[in-house]
Every structure is written in structure tokens, then in C-alpha cells.
Amino acid sequence: MDASVVVVGAGPAGLMLAGELRLAGIDVMVLERFPQRTGESRGIGFTVRTMEVFDQRGLLRRLGEYQTSTMGHFGGLPLDIGVLGAAHQAARTVPQSVTEEALEAWATELGAHIRRGHEFRSLDDTGDRVTVTASGPDGVEKIRARYLVGCDGGRSGVRKAAGFDFPGTDATTEMLLADLRGVDLEPRMTGQQVGGGFVMVAKLAGGIHRVIVGERGIPPRRRTEPPAFAEVADLWKRFTGIDISHAEPVWVSAFGDATRQVTEYRRGRVLLAGDSAHVHLPAGGQGMNTSIQDSYNLGWKLAAVLRGDAPESLLDTYHTERHEAGARMLANTQAQSLLVLGGAEVQPLRAVLSELIGYPEVARHLAAKVSGLDIRYDVGGGTNPVLGRRMPHLPLTAGARTTSSTELLRPGRGVLLDLAGNAMLRRRAQDWRDRVDVVTGTAGALPEHSPLAGTTAVLLRPDGYVAWAAPGNRQSLSSALARWFGPATRPRPRR
Structure with a gap:
């Protein structure tokens, strides 16, 4: 193999994926048709969730100075994101060119191989590998990889070559x-x-x-x-x-304002992320942000499969989770397009929605939607309110050091956070210690109405989503660890 993973496209999605794979120790090659960065900036900021993602990887410092704001909009109607809490702000002044420069520096420092001036031509998925044909400065070459990920935008050549269905509506x-x-x-x-x-x-x-x-x-x-x-x-x-x-x-x-989404995010050894998988009217920068979060979801899963830690079926959860998230994003951008692009006939709808936004529950619902905080993955049944949701920033005292849930995620590994000094719980996780960090800590003061109130332990996936929590979980910790991180290092003896 020339690379474990070939990524086509060095935009935000492709560079984020390359960094995530290298963070997990997977060799990756990125093919980009342009010989150098274009400097264009379609996206000009980050949603609250992407700010959290970048913070969880220590990337915010790479962006230089930027302004944050609690003000957003839904279809042009002003929306105060601050209703979600004082900690939630979006970045408004980061050009996409700066984002790409920061992500490329991070990925290459980790060892990603980025080959500019190489244009994707075709692919051949033989079931055990993918052979990519690309043209570059030295002519046409064939590159063998275990997986291929198309991050090459709305007109994706990878999507077309692999035969993905891309239903939807044309621009009007x-x-x-x-x-x-x-x-x-x-x-x-x-x-x-x-x-x-x-x-x-x-x-x-x-x-x-x-x-x-x-x-x-x-x-x-x-x-x-x-x-x-x-x-x-x-x-x-x-x-x-x-x-x-x-x-x-x-x-x-x-x-x-074309709106399209592929019916599947994976076909064999070919996967799609970002605009290759979904296109829509730009509304509040959700496109670039959703693309980055696609790669954040896929990176650790693909790495776990390639290392042999987890079965290939883990990749199926990439489709189920991100296809639903993408569909919800397309629905809200279509709703916004009616408000933005409609004429006088839409004015009554704008007036009614403006009134509704004045109600705190409605404002919180829409703010969470456009901020990427409304996502909840199916991680198994349970009553704990944080299950399947992203872990909010939580200051911690662990022994003699001060840390946080955000800092604990920086290595890109799973984290079992024991908040109640439960030695039995920690012993159960020891057979996954090569993939999951076990941390005992005491939480700082929780904000009012925090969903973490009363929670004594959480299992965090590398993408910061809660895969298991106590109390209120219907599956055992061992089952959750096996589902998301693969079988235990050594099998447990039968009683």
C-alpha cells in the first residue's frame, strides 16, 4: 500500500480528517488539484460546536486573533445564541483561508503527506483495497490505499466515480x-x-x-x-x-440554493465527507462547520478499524450518525432559504417567526440548531440527559492538577471520567487502557440546570460525544466500551 488512507481534497474537511488520522497514528496522503492554496474564503467563521471541536484538539490558538459573538440569525431573523449560556459564542472573523492554513500546518506537523497539484481521475475498489489514479506534475500515477475518502467538494469526482446517489433539488x-x-x-x-x-x-x-x-x-x-x-x-x-x-x-x-445529499456516506472502501456528501444554501456558515464535524466523526473510527482495534462495522455508524445530522442541517437551511429568498408573500411567515423567537424555548431550539449543539447520536438506551450528546466543557481537579474535559480530549483518545471515585468502574475499563484514558476527578461548580447534574461517570468518545453515563444507562460500561472501542485487550474469564 502507498498509504492507509488517501484523502482527495485539501479543504477544511480533508485537512481536518488528515490531522485526525495522524493524531491516531494512521498514515494518510492528501491529493489536492490546486498547486497552492487559493486564498478564497467561502466560510468566514465557526459555529459554537466547531469552536468546541477546535478547542478539544488545541487548535484555537493557531487561528490568531478573532472576534466572537453571541448574535446569529435564522433566515435573516436576528437570533441571540447567548440564550444557550454564557460559554457559547461563535467566531465571526476567521476567513476560510486562515482555517485551511491552520489545519494544514497541524496535519503536516503530525506527519500527513499533502500532495498539491495532483488531480483525482478515477478509482478501482477491489474489496480489499482502493487504487486511485491521479495526474500530477510527473504525469499519471496509481496510488494504492486501504480506504479512500472524497473531500473534494460539491462537484466531487470521487462521488461520481464511485457511483454514489446524490438526490435533491437544483438551484432556483x-x-x-x-x-x-x-x-x-x-x-x-x-x-x-x-x-x-x-x-x-x-x-x-x-x-x-x-x-x-x-x-x-x-x-x-x-x-x-x-x-x-x-x-x-x-x-x-x-x-x-x-x-x-x-x-x-x-x-x-x-x-x-441547490440542496442535495448522498443516500449513503460509505460504499465499500470509499467514503465521503463534507460538501462531497451534501450541498445546500450557505446559511450561517453551517456548510463548512458540518464538513469539519463529518471528519471529526470519521477520523477516530477509521483509525480504530485500520489499527485492528474495532470491527469494520464501526464505520457504519459514520453513515447513520452523520447522514442524519446532514439531513437535519439541509432541512434547516431549506427553511432559511424560504425566508431569505422569498418575496412579499413570505413576509407573514417572517412576522410570525419573529414573534416565536421571542419565546425562550423557541430561541434556544433554533440557536442550538444553527450552532450544531442539537445533535444527539444513538448510543444506546438510557435516561441520563447527556447520553449521545456532546460533552460540555467541564473544569476538573484530578489529583494535584487542574484540567478539564476539553483538555482530556486533546490526545484524540477515549476518556472514562470517574467523578465519584468508583474503583470498581475503573477496574472494568482497564482492559481498554490502550485506547481509553481513565481519569478520576472532581468537577467544578456546574451552571444552573446543567445536564451533568447528578452524573457520576461518563465515557467520552474521541469526538467528545458521551457514549455511556452513570446513572441512567441501560447498557453496561463493558458493553459500551466494546461497542465504540472494540473488544477488550484480554478476554474476561467466564465465571
């Missing part, structure tokens, strides 16, 4: 985007209605303004290259009366 509206220097524009909320269209202005780092403008009822054009800036400036002036033609365009692009 086109939006034009331009990042500009040399203008000073007042911010406008997402989807602000103006005449026959909608506009948005966001201030980015470095004095750059991002403008987005779209015209209702105009079908998307079939473009082979980005739109000219003059097209953006003309439409902007027509809708706002403001002339931006003198500005310097840093980047110009067009996008639509």
Missing part, C-alpha cells in the same frame, strides 16, 4: 458574492429585502467588506468561470443605489 436562484477593499459599507443582515432581491454586507478582517446580492426570479446561469465584478456592482447599485464599482475586488464568486 443565483447569488453573487464579492470581497472588496476600498469601500466603507454599513453592515446589513443576511437576506435583507430590497425591491426585487436581497443584499448582505459583512465586515471581515483587514478592512475587507463582503457583499452578497441576488435577484429573485432569475434562474442561475451556467457559468464556467466566476462572474465579473462589474456584474456584482451593477446589481448592487440597482438594488441599493450605492456605487461600489470603484472598490478593489479581492474575490468574486457565485453560488445557488
